Amino acid sequence: MKTEGLTPVRKSGKVILVGNPNVGKSVVFGYLTGRYVTVSNYPGTTVEVTRGEVRDRGTVCEIIDTPGVYSLLPMSEDERVTRDILMAEPGSRVIQVADAKNMRRSLMITLQLAEMGIPLVIAVNMADEARDRGVMPRIDQLEKKIGVPAIPTVAVRKKGVDRLMGMLDLATTPNVGISYGEKIESAVSRMESLIPETSPVGRRALAIMLLCGDDSLTQWLAENVTAERVSEMNVTRNRLEEETGGEIAYRINQIRLQWIDSLLEDLGEEAGVAEGGGWAQVFGRVSMDPFYGVPIFLFVLFLAYEFVGVFGAKILVDFLEAGLFGKAIIPGASWIVNQAIPWPLARDFLIGPYGMISMALSYAIAIVLPIVGTFFWGFGILEDSGYLPRLAVMVDRIFKKIGCNGKAVLPMILGLGCDTMATLTTRILETRKERIIVTLLLALGIPCSAQLGVILGMLGNVGPAATITWVAILVAVILAVGFLASRVIPGESSDFILEIPPIRWPRLGNLAVKTMARIEWYLREAVPLFILGTLILFVADRIGWLLWLQKAAEPLVVGVLDLPPKTAEAFLIGFLRRDYGAAGLFDMARAGLLTNLQVVVSLVTITLFIPCIANFLVIVKEHGGKVAAGMALFIFPLAVLVGALVNICARKLGITF
Amino acid sequence: MTEYGQDEILELIWTLREEGCATRTKLLERSEEENPEGLLGELVLSGLVEVSREDLRMTRAGDERARGIIRRHRLAEVLLQNLFDLDSSQMENSACKFEHILTTPVTESVCTFLGHPPVCPHGRAIPRGECCDRIRTEIHPLVTRLSDAGLGDPVRIVFITPKSKKRLEKLSSLGIVPGSRLRLLQRNPSFVLQIGETTIAVDREITDEIYVKRA
Numbered sequence: 001m002k003t004e005g006l007t008p009v010r011k012s013g014k015v016i017l018v019g020n021p022n023v024g025k026s027v028v029f030g031y032l033t034g035r036y037v038t039v040s041n042y043p044g045t046t047v048e049v050t051r052g053e054v055r056d057r058g059t060v061c062e063i064i065d066t067p068g069v070y071s072l073l074p075m076s077e078d079e080r081v082t083r084d085i086l087m088a089e090p091g092s093r094v095i096q097v098a099d100a101k102n103m104r105r106s107l108m109i110t111l112q113l114a115e116m117g118i119p120l121v122i123a124v125n126m127a128d129e130a131r132d133r134g135v136m137p138r139i140d141q142l143e144k145k146i147g148v149p150a151i152p153t154v155a156v157r158k159k160g161v162d163r164l165m166g167m168l169d170l171a172t173t174p175n176v177g178i179s180y181g182e183k184i185e186s187a188v189s190r191m192e193s194l195i196p197e198t199s200p201v202g203r204r205a206l207a208i209m210l211l212c213g214d215d216s217l218t219q220w221l222a223e224n225v226t227a228e229r230v231s232e233m234n235v236t237r238n239r240l241e242e243e244t245g246g247e248i249a250y251r252i253n254q255i256r257l258q259w260i261d262s263l264l265e266d267l268g269e270e271a272g273v274a275e276g277g278g279w280a281q282v283f284g285r286v287s288m289d290p291f292y293g294v295p296i297f298l299f300v301l302f303l304a305y306e307f308v309g310v311f312g313a314k315i316l317v318d319f320l321e322a323g324l325f326g327k328a329i330i331p332g333a334s335w336i337v338n339q340a341i342p343w344p345l346a347r348d349f350l351i352g353p354y355g356m357i358s359m360a361l362s363y364a365i366a367i368v369l370p371i372v373g374t375f376f377w378g379f380g381i382l383e384d385s386g387y388l389p390r391l392a393v394m395v396d397r398i399f400k401k402i403g404c405n406g407k408a409v410l411p412m413i414l415g416l417g418c419d420t421m422a423t424l425t426t427r428i429l430e431t432r433k434e435r436i437i438v439t440l441l442l443a444l445g446i447p448c449s450a451q452l453g454v455i456l457g458m459l460g461n462v463g464p465a466a467t468i469t470w471v472a473i474l475v476a477v478i479l480a481v482g483f484l485a486s487r488v489i490p491g492e493s494s495d496f497i498l499e500i501p502p503i504r505w506p507r508l509g510n511l512a513v514k515t516m517a518r519i520e521w522y523l524r525e526a527v528p529l530f531i532l533g534t535l536i537l538f539v540a541d542r543i544g545w546l547l548w549l550q551k552a553a554e555p556l557v558v559g560v561l562d563l564p565p566k567t568a569e570a571f572l573i574g575f576l577r578r579d580y581g582a583a584g585l586f587d588m589a590r591a592g593l594l595t596n597l598q599v600v601v602s603l604v605t606i607t608l609f610i611p612c613i614a615n616f617l618v619i620v621k622e623h624g625g626k627v628a629a630g631m632a633l634f635i636f637p638l639a640v641l642v643g644a645l646v647n648i649c650a651r652k653l654g655i656t657f
Numbered sequence: 658m659t660e661y662g663q664d665e666i667l668e669l670i671w672t673l674r675e676e677g678c679a680t681r682t683k684l685l686e687r688s689e690e691e692n693p694e695g696l697l698g699e700l701v702l703s704g705l706v707e708v709s710r711e712d713l714r715m716t717r718a719g720d721e722r723a724r725g726i727i728r729r730h731r732l733a734e735v736l737l738q739n740l741f742d743l744d745s746s747q748m749e750n751s752a753c754k755f756e757h758i759l760t761t762p763v764t765e766s767v768c769t770f771l772g773h774p775p776v777c778p779h780g781r782a783i784p785r786g787e788c789c790d791r792i793r794t795e796i797h798p799l800v801t802r803l804s805d806a807g808l809g810d811p812v813r814i815v816f817i818t819p820k821s822k823k824r825l826e827k828l829s830s831l832g833i834v835p836g837s838r839l840r841l842l843q844r845n846p847s848f849v850l851q852i853g854e855t856t857i858a859v860d861r862e863i864t865d866e867i868y869v870k871r872a
Contacts, residue, residue, distance in 0.1 A: 071830035075823070101854035104832050135854055212826070247822055253829035257837070288858075290845035393858045396847045406847065406858065495824055495863060496847065497831065500856040 014062045014089050015054070015168065018082060018113065019097035020105050021068030022501050024125045026050075027155040028097055029065035032165065036517050037065060039510055040383035043499050044068070044410060044428035047078045049085055056165040064089070067427075070105065072112040072205075073212050073249060077427040077435075080216050086116060087220070090200040093171045094120040095164055100130035100152065103137050107260045108253070110146070114174040117202030120148060121167045123160065127152035129502070136270040145263060147175040156507060178259050180252055187211055187240040194229045194236070211237050212249035284386070284503040288393040297394060300387065304378050305456070308449075312374030313457035321366035333357045345542075354541055360534035363583040364527045369519070371453025376518040377511070379417050379449070384506035384514075388413060389498055396496050402441075402479060403486025404434045405496035411438050415446035417518075420614045422446070423622060433491030436627065439619055440485060443611035444635050445478040450526065450579030454586045455603050461589070462596045466657045473604050477642060525614060526577060533573040533580050540572075560644045561605060562651075563598050564588070570606065577612045596657035597650055605643030610636045662696045663705075664757060665689070667723040668730065670706065670713050675781065679713045725764075728784045730756035731777035732767050738778045739771070740818060740868075748778070770800050803867040804848065806841045812869035813838050819866050831857060838872050 017025045021043030030036055033052030038045055050065040066085055067078035074080035086092075094113055098106030103124075113120055122142070130136040136152070143150050149167045153160030179185060191207035199206055209217060210233055221230050240248060286292040334351050341347050351358045382388060388410060396406030408429060415422035419442045426435045426442075447455060459467040486493075540546040546569065550557075553568040561567075566588060574581025585602050588594055594602065610632045611619065619628040650656070669688055673679040685693050697713075700706040705719030715723055733755035737748045759767070765788040768774075773789045776782055806812050814835045819825040828834070832852055839852040841864070848864045850857050 070827070073826065073830070075827055075830075104853055105830075105855065108830060108832070130854075133854060213822075247825055249826040250822070250829050250834075253826065254834045257829070257832060257834050261836075284856075285842070288846075288849065289843065293846070389858070393847045393849065396858070396860070405860070495827065496858065496860045497827055497863070498858045499831075500849065500858055502856075 014064060014092040016064045016066060016085060016089060016092050016094050017097060018066055018086070018094050018120075019068060019109060019125075020070060020099055020102065021499065023068065023097045023099040023106070024155045025068065025097045026065055028095065028123060028125070028153075028161055028164070029063065031155060031158060031161045032063055036513055038514060038517070040380075040514075041386040041501050041504055042383065042389050042410065043501070044078065044425065045383075047081070047425055047427040049081060054165065064092075069109065071108065071253075072116070073209055073214055074216050076430045081427075083216070086113075086118065087200045092118070093168055094118050095168070096120050096122045097155075098122055098124050100124045100127045100136055101133060103264060104257070104260055107263065108256055110148075110174055111176055111178065111256050111260070112205065114146075114176045115202055115205035115208060117173050117205070119171040119173050121164065121171050122148060122150040123153045123155070123164055124150055125153045125155050127160070128154045128157070131270065134269070137264065137267050138270055141267040145266065148172060156510070176259075178256065180255050183240065183243050184211070184248070184252065187236055190236050191233060194225070194233050196224055198224070208252060211240060212252065213237065280503040280505070284390070284500075287387060287503075288390040288500075293390075293394050297391065300382070304382075307378045308371065308375045308453055309456035309460060312371045313453045314460060316370035316374065317367055317457060320370055321362065325362045325366045330358055330362065349538060352538070354534055354538040356531060356534060359537075360527075360530045363580060363587075364523075364530040367454060367457075367583045367586060368450045368526065368579055369522070371457070372450045372522050373515070373519055375417065375449035375453060376515045376522075380511045380514050380518075381506050382413075384504065384511060386501040386503045389500045392498055393500070398479075400493075400496075401486075402482025403437050403489070403493050404429070404482075405493065407496060407498050408434060408438050411442065412446060415442040415448065416452060417449050419443065419446060419448050419611060420618050423615060423618045426622070430494035431492050433486075433489050434493060436489055436623060437482060437485045439623065440631055440634075441478050441482055443615060443619065443631055444481060444608055444638070445474050447474075447582075447607045448579060448612075450522070450577075451582045451607065454579060454582040455607065458582075458586050458589050458599055458603065462599050462657055466596060466600050469600060469657070470603055470607075473642065473646060474607060477608065477638075481638075526579070529576050529613070530580055533576040536576075537569060537573060556640060560640065560647075561601055562647050563602055564593055566593065567602055570602070571609065574606055574609050575613070577614075578606060578609055579612075581606050581609065597647070597655070600650070600657055601643050601647045604646050605639050608635065608639035608642055610639070659696065659699060661757060662690050662692075663700055663703075664722075664726050666693060666696045666700060667705065667715070667719060668726050668756070670715060670719075671723040671727050673713070674715075680711045681708065681713060682711065684713060724784045725761075726756050728768075728786060729759045729764050731781065731783040732764060732771065732774070733759070734777045734779075735771055735774050735783075736767055745778075772800060800868050800870045803839075803841060803850075803864040803869050804844070804861055806869055808843065809840055811838060811840055811872045813872040815868045815870050817867050820862075824863065824866075828863070831855070833857075833867070839869075 017029055019025050022041065026037045026039045026046055029050065029052060030039065032054045035052045037050045044067070046065060046067045048067070052063050052065070053060055054063045064085060066082040069079045069082045071079070072083045072086070074083050096106070096110060096113065110122065124137070124139055127136060139150050139152050149170045151160050151163055151167065155161050180188070188204060188207045188211065191210055192203045195203045195206050244251060287296050330351065337347050337350050348355060350356050353359070391413065392406035392409045395409050399405055399408050410428065411422045411425040414425050422442050423439050426438045429435050429438060455470070456467070459470055537546065540549065549572065550565040550568045553571070554565055557563050557568045557571070558565055567585070570581045570584030570588070573584060582603070585594070585606060589599055616628055616632065619631060666684070666688065669684060670679055673683055673687070684697070690696055697706065697708070700719065701708055705716055705722065707714045707716060730752050733752040734748055737751055765786060768786055768788050774783060800815055803812070814833065814837050816835050817825065817828065819828070837852060839850050842849040842851055842856070847858045848861055850859065
């Protein structure tokens with residue numbers, strides 16, 4: 001987006017994208033702003049608000065992408081984010097992104113936006129899929145019935161989205177005129193009279209939310225309404241609950257659905273014939289079949305291992321590390337440095353054992369990058385295909401044992417990409433208990449892609465028995481800790497209700513953009529920390545602390561874990577980033593400093609090791625410093641303990657791998 | 658109130674007969690009525706029960722009346738336990754009242770609605786009614802839990818009996834309310850439903866609370 005001569009006029013109102021989960025809000029956002037936000041094929045990809053700017057005919061206005069919602073009466077953190085942004089930005093207009101195949105659910109949101117009095121336009125997205133299935137509603141009729149501009153779109157193919165900004169000028173509040181019956185309506189008007197006129201959204205909407213018992217509004221009430229009125233509100237709600245036998249939200253939703261059903265009946269559908277289920281639907285079915293689902297899962301794992309573990313961690317790493325860096329860059333850099341720089345200290349700083357080029361860059365670029373790159377690519381395919389929610393169906397029962405449900409597999413798998421991002425995604429879980437358990441397990445036992453790749457590369461050289469042992473120990477630790485945590489952490493677990501998106505063929509364009517965005521993010525996030533870690537090692541080595549540290553850690557590293565003293569360095573930089581620590585081990589194993597058993601012990605320990613700094617900071621942000629510190633203090637001794645147990649057991653049993 | 662008392666005595670005789678000890682002593686011992694002797698006498702006078710020394714025997718007319726009472730009582734038990742999750746003492750209490758007030762057409766509706774259950778929650782046989790014979794040709798009961806619905810069959814939700822309000826709200830925001838049409842796609846490893854063009858995975862706990870009939 002380039003400036004077009006004159007400075008554009010800034011429009012006052014903002015534009016907010018709202019809709020059900022997994023309908024393509026982020027795709028529309030990307031198209032309108034030219035900014036990329038992660039797009040995937042599962043509900044809950046967006047858990048935070050993203051802001052961008054859109055230029056349109058000489059004006060510029062802010063546009064906000066929000067997490068998907070089933071209802072504006074929030075049930076989970078991410079839904080609350082969306083409702084709150086609507087409250088916090090009065091005077092905004094909304095582009096509602098609807099799923100053409102599921103207008104029934106989409107219109108639930110339209111009705112609630114109408115009650116909030118928000119002007120909107122509707123993008124009836126995925127029109128191609130709806131037409132293929134013969135369920136495309138008649139949009140012209142929809143416009144006529146509710147008086148709001150609507151347009152069929154296929155956002156991933158950029159169809160129809162170009163007209164959205166122009167349509168926004170015509171945005172109006174939908175004309176719905178729905179009545180919830182005498183009892184509820186009289187309570188609503190009583191409630192409305194108690195809400196201050198300065199309310200940021202339509203008072204009718206707030207009145208209904210309050211009658212439905214929306215606890216998330218407590219804060220707003222405390223700030224904006226007198227205590228007297230609040231107690232009167234409670235009386236009104238209690239009275240209505242008595243009159244209707246409770247379950248007000250349910251009754252209201254039921255009336256809304258009846259209204260929608262009759263509207264949809266009136267609209268009618270476009271003429272068209274449904275195409276029979278293709279390979280995608282067949283695959284979608286069998287991938288969550290109790291019988292075929294397991295081999296399919298194993299096959300997916302196998303492909304992932306071949307691609308990341310073999311192609312990325314062996315072939316590409318060999319090429320980059322041994323070839324490019326080992327034969328060209330490092331010798332070349334050494335030659336130049338030796339010629340150009342006379343001071344030994346500066347030489348060492350660049351190409352010594354803890355040098356910027358010889359260590360930081362070669363770890364970051366030659367070892368970790370190819371692994372992370374292939375992982376992100378493969379993971380993107382999984383995300384976009386719609387396979388991940390099906391995996392949640394397969395593992396629901398296992399996750400029940402650790403106090404969560406199948407939904408928790410989404411952040412856990414995402415953790416294999418990056419634990420930091422995954423910790424944010426725990427917001428899709430509905431209770432605090434589930435969020436804490438998953439956050440803990442992520443920090444404890446889920447290796448991120450960078451670490452995973454390095455580890456798989458090392459294990460690949462030791463043999464399949466070592467790989468299986470490593471996986472089995474991690475799974476056992478995760479299940480045991482999860483099981484105990486679910487007993488210890490107070491609170492409730494939520495119901496497993498998860499929408500399963502259709503299986504889709506991943507689009508190369510989105511895949512490429514997403515992978516590049518993630519690699520760029522990796523380089524920006526990881527490389528500075530790699531440099532910092534190397535710097536710390538370099539300084540510590542110079543002033544003799546490294547030796548001292550190795551001595552200090554000796555009882556633990558050598559005594560308990562039976563590892564060479566140098567491993568302490570890897571653990572030290574593991575505090576900065578776990579993958580960096582793993583890369584240090586990788587280097588040692590290559591140099592033949594570790595026996596096979598020591599490889600397994602050190603890898604188990606570094607995998608379970610405390611979360612990296614970025615992850616730790618996100619835990620602080622999401623759950624507070626106390627919880628984060630508690631987790632770190634629990635995880636560190638546990639990692640060492642498990643490593644020691646593996647060592648002792650293997651020695652007793654005479655296993656050397 | 659003699660009719661009420663008579664009903665209770667007939668019911669007790671039926672139960673004792675099931676247990677294989679329909680004797681006068683047992684009846685007097687187990688009855689909770691004020692004047693069981695007198696009520697028994699009334700029944701004998703009306704030609705509903707015959708007494709030969711210790712043994713009690715219902716006549717054909719008596720048998721018919723007792724059958725109706727037992728049927729209504731046990732159907733009420735099933736209704737109260739399955740649908741409303743009442744504990745056994747409450748269930749017993751209310752079932753005792755139901756047996757006296759349900760008319761034949763209502764009983765038939767209840768029986769059909771429950772899918773002509775063969776036994777009561779205590780495992781005792783529920784006497785079959787006319788409606789049960791009529792539907793022998795149909796295999797499926799009219800209303801079942803969604804968990805028991807045939808895979809792929811189109812069904813319509815009749816009612817939902819959720820444990821928590823939150824669950825009900827969540828389901829309704831997904832469009833799962835009475836009247837909605839859906840299909841059960843699979844039971845294992847989790848339950849998967851298709852509603853409109855949406856596929857949703859849920860726990861068994863939830864499908865157990867959704868009652869459907871074939872659409």
